[in-house]
Amino acid sequence: MGPSKAAALCLAALLLCGGVVAVAAEAAQAGDNPEAGSGEAAAAAEGGSPDPAKQRPPFIVLRHQDSWVLEGAAIAFLLAFLVNMLIGRRRNERLALAWTAELVAPDGVLDRNFALLGPGDTAAGEVLLKDSMHSFKLWASGRRFCQGMLATLQLVRRQDLLAYTVMALRGQKDVLELEVRMNEGALPPLVLALGQTAILRNMALDSDDIKTFCKRVEVTRDRIPNWPDKLAVWAEHSSIFYDVMGPQLLDLVFSKEAFQPLRPYFRYLHITSEAPEGHKQVIRQSFVLPPAGERTVLPRLLTLACLLIDLMGSYRLSPEQQKRATDARAKRDAEARAGEQDEMRKRAEERRLAKLQEEQERLRKLPPEQREKELAKRQKLQQRRRMNRAGKNM
Incomplete structure (x- = not known):
């Protein structure tokens, strides 16, 4: 739309609004002036004809508003939504900056295990990338066996009043997700x-790799006596789980005593070479962000991620396990x-049926004589095809 058309539309809208306001004012004056009405009635009684312009009904009738409760509630909700959006966005940004400062602290777990914190192509000191008002990402790279680790802060959607209310009722909390992208062939x-x-x-x-390859593993007490209660295991084979779950992981996180303080925060650990989306070979870890006073939870979970990189990068399957894995993937590919x-x-069958239905509809619309010719021609063609097939089979 050009500037001249926009100006014309604005002028027309102003004139229309002016006409409505003028008519409404005249209607209000007519209602507030009973003498004018009595004069018109007297003129009509005397036999005179009233003015046609005065008899014309108003263009619009403004009625008295009895209550403004609904409008007030709508305005209050909009104001609350906007105020909550501003406050929630700032709060999420403060939380993200605070957690990032703890993640990249000098001589911290990530600082000791990765050569580069941040994307490497931004301004000096900028390591946090804002994905949305409630999602923030941190990239760490420069370590053996992996391309890097993506740390994602999935915070509660505090900027959205409705979503924040629903999440509060469901008890959802801020989450940190770690995704280690292993080198090709390292896992x-x-x-x-x-x-x-x-x-x-x-x-x-939801995950195709777990649904296709894994089954539930019941951890036996004779193999791992101190396995935590209510910590489920799904593995491609139970021997892989027992191979991976060595003394280092048990002492750090997965023994009953070590896991007890981490139980409210640990969500899941997912190691896969068959990730359905994105990078294929990944190690994923998810946990709830602990309160500010719990200073030991985050370092232990970060240490777990770094330890898994070394363990899985140097882990090799036995010949029997390798054969099972190869057979399972061959079966998956065949299916x-x-x-x-x-x-x-x-x-192809749907296309054939659609074409057949279209041909039948075309024949139905033809005249009877032409339809008979088409049917006879089709019968001859089918008979010739049958004869050709019979000759090939002889």
Whole structure:
């Protein structure tokens, strides 16, 4: 729309509003002046004809507003929504900066284990990237066996009043997710997940790798006597879980005594070489951000992520485990190809039926004589094809 059209529309809108206001004012004056009405009635009684312009009804009638409760409530909600958006956004930014300062603290876990904190192509000292009002990312790189680690702060959506209310009712909290992207070939073919039972049950339904390769593993007390209660395990094979869960991991996090202070915060650990999206070979870890007073929780969980990089980068499957993994992936690929072929056959059958229906509709619209000719021609063609097939089979 050009400037002249916009100006014309604005002028027309102003004139229309002026006309409405003028008519409304005249109607209000007519209602407030009873003498004018009595004069018109007297003129009509005397036999005179009233003025047609005065008999014309008003263009718009303004009625008295009895209550403004709904309008006031709507305005109050909008104001509350805007104020909450500003306050919630600033609070999330303060929380993200505070946690980032703790993550990249000098001589901290990440500072000791990674050569570079931040994307490396931004201003000096800028390590935190804002993905949205409630999501912030930190990239760490420069370590063996991996391309780097992506730390994502998934904070509560405090800027959204409705979402914040729903999350508060559900008890959702701020979460830190760590995703280590392993080098190609550094992680052997395996899938392993452990965490809270409800979370793993949902992951088993949503993650194709867990759903395809994993099964529930019941941790036996003779193998790991101090395994924490209510910590579920899904693994491609139980032997892989027992190989990975060595003394270092048990002493750091996964023994009953070590896991007890971490239980309110630990959500899940997911190690996979078959990630359905993005980078294929990843180690994912998710946990609830602890309160400010819990200074020992975050370093231990970060140490767990760094320890897993070294353990999984140097871990190798036994020949039997390698054969099972190869067979499982070959079976998965065969099923995928069979599914694609079935889908192709289904689409081809749908196209054939649609074409046949279209041809029948075309024949139905033809005149009777032409329809008979078409049918006879089609019968001859089918008979010739049958004869050709019979000749090839002889």
